[in-house]
Amino acid sequence: MLQASEDRADALFHALADRTRRDILRRVFAGEHSVSTLAGAYDMSFAAVQKHVAVLERAGLLNKRRRGREALASGDVEAVRSASELLLELEGIWRGRIGRIEALLDQSSADDTRRGGATHTEKSKD
């Protein structure tokens, strides 16, 4: 489906909407950290932190690589840039790669929310 783009936006912003996850992001953007190391930084169980890391990974905000028994996580700056572009797109500012996203959103918001989405590419049919 073409709503994949909206699914991705949902996942991105949802992942960012938690302070623990944002803090994890700051750490993994500064450098690689194992899940254990990250878990040690918070007052919650290892499993809880592991779930936060999984949410971030599913949103594409971090990548994991394996080194022996540990999983090293590092931030993916491309996903952050995607989020930034989505914000610009909301304001109605279209530039760079956003033009490509536009075509997708144009259709997907019409499908997802019925009755045509709020695209700024005037298709006026009010």
Add this chain to the structure above:
Amino acid sequence: MLQASEDRADALFHALADRTRRDILRRVFAGEHSVSTLAGAYDMSFAAVQKHVAVLERAGLLNKRRRGREALASGDVEAVRSASELLLELEGIWRGRIGRIEALLDQSSADDTRRGGATHTEKSKD
């Protein structure tokens, strides 16, 4: 990090993490819309859309003004800018990491005695 600041970030990203709310935002950034008009655009109850508008309003992403019996909503660019800055902060941390890596690579040939500091404003390579 003040908790109020994190609360605000939570609210901002949470509000953005729903496709209906993002679609509402696109509309109210394009121009003022009454809650009724917005509600008419989606396949859900008026109350549901009203709640979405309330979430966006609490996050500061839109403002409402009263005109007679209707409430006109319009987007607040400042809130979107706040969200953008939060994302830029992450990118900035990432740039710092890249800067440190480059500094280390430089050092490996120079065999300098001095260890690099945490924050380097290095050239970005996009």
Add this chain to the structure above:
DNA sequence: GAAATATACAACCAAATGGTTGTATATTCA
């Protein structure tokens, strides 16, 4: 004044979220 319209909000419900503990499976180390 009565009816229609626009908003607000409470109460309710199913599903998702953020946490927990427990178990299983690799991998490293003594």
Add this chain to the structure above:
DNA sequence: TGAATATACAACCATTTGGTTGTATATTTC
């Protein structure tokens, strides 16, 4: 080899979320 470590994941639980319907209150409009 056996113990400790690192990860993964299932099952469970309380709270939040996104939707519903119903009711109340202004404001237009007829």
